[in-house]
Amino acid sequence: MTEMEKYHVILFDSVHHALRSEKILKGMGIPHKLIPVPRHISSDCGVCLRFTIDLRNKIEDALNGKVDIYEIRPL
């Protein structure tokens, strides 16, 4: 697996949503990183949340009902 393949990203409606998710995940101690949305994914100017794929279920559970997710996809 290459370095890139280890990661997925969550895209949000807005930066507000990304920051709220960051705060929730931080509070729960779930590793993640806010990164600018890569050009190959979207032309939008916001940020997305990067995580390793093994944490996908944990992260989705943590954000469920709290923050709307626009899309989860490979980096």
Place this chain on the structure above:
Amino acid sequence: MEQSIYFDNAATSWPKPEETYIAIDHFNRSIGGSPGRSGHRVSIESGRVIMNARESLAQLFNIDDPFQIVFTKNATEALNLAIFGLLLPGDHVITSSMEHNSVMRPLRVLESQGVELSIVRCSPQGYLDPDDLPALIRENTKAVVLTHASNVTGTIMPIKEVGDIIRGRGLILCVDAAQTAGALPIDVSDMNIDLLAFTGHKSLFGSQGTGGIYIRKGLEERIRSLMVGGTGSRSEFEIQPDFMPDKYESGTLNTSGLAGLGAGGEYILKKGIDHIRDKEILMTQHFLDGLKSISGVHIYGPGDASRQISVVSFNLNGMTPSEISFTLDEHYGIMSRPGLHCAPSAHRTIGTFPGGTVRFSFGYFNTEEQISYALGAVQQISRDQKK
């Protein structure tokens, strides 16, 4: 004259907690940056500042989802958004006779455009009787717009009772909390509030130029944006986003102001709203009791601190409100507000239109000593008047 006492907290609270000043300075000096407009560190940090403000207010008003709070520049803008965004010609809306012009003027504009308006007459003390409401509800009634407490008499309105009456009838309850956010406990869920307009620069201890509105989840589908533009989201589209809060937050926000508002909200959560309320009740009752013993004084409103916020309106025989207020400032260093307080309908209700009243409004940082001093000043002005 050595004293300088600020009793105009219902207009703008002053001073602010130290935390408010620090947060505003810290944002301007060390963060800067446009929130939600880029992925670089100060833009992100700027976004966090706004997130914190949203979260502390959500906690204060018991709002589940902080994104249901939209920031505006004040309560007036928030109320304009609610009123103009929601009501259409042919709709019917109910309000009270104690409203501020921030509610009355938008409603009067809409009335001239075909919205039907009913105004519940309140008592001379400013009370609204919830039992007056059911008879006014029509088939096309869409909303009840009501102040949480009068900015003239301080009278606290029975919001929860009104919420209970209109719940189940499909009506929208829009509350003007300009005077009460940060001063009285507010629970949007328990009180059945659908729209809560607030300002940052009064009891929430933020700076001027901040305010906002809570919109109950789903109701955003029925409220038009009054302003559209850049949001930092969905930039590839020339159509305004329809999700919260971006639907209503176009253009760069007042982030430095919101840094202060967030800090103010956290300060209130830390001190406890009940503690703040208790202190304000004591000062207000002290002032009311003292005023009652001064001859020639007429007090308006409940005259009972437990039934009003820390706002007291009064007059003194033989003097106009502006003469009293000027004398208080000039000779005693006491700052009050005379006149109609942007609420002509409220003054008509309590019988003081067009002359108005003198309004004292206390804040958390006022002291009992200041109240005693002010009572001495009013006593002296009353004596001088009789000479």
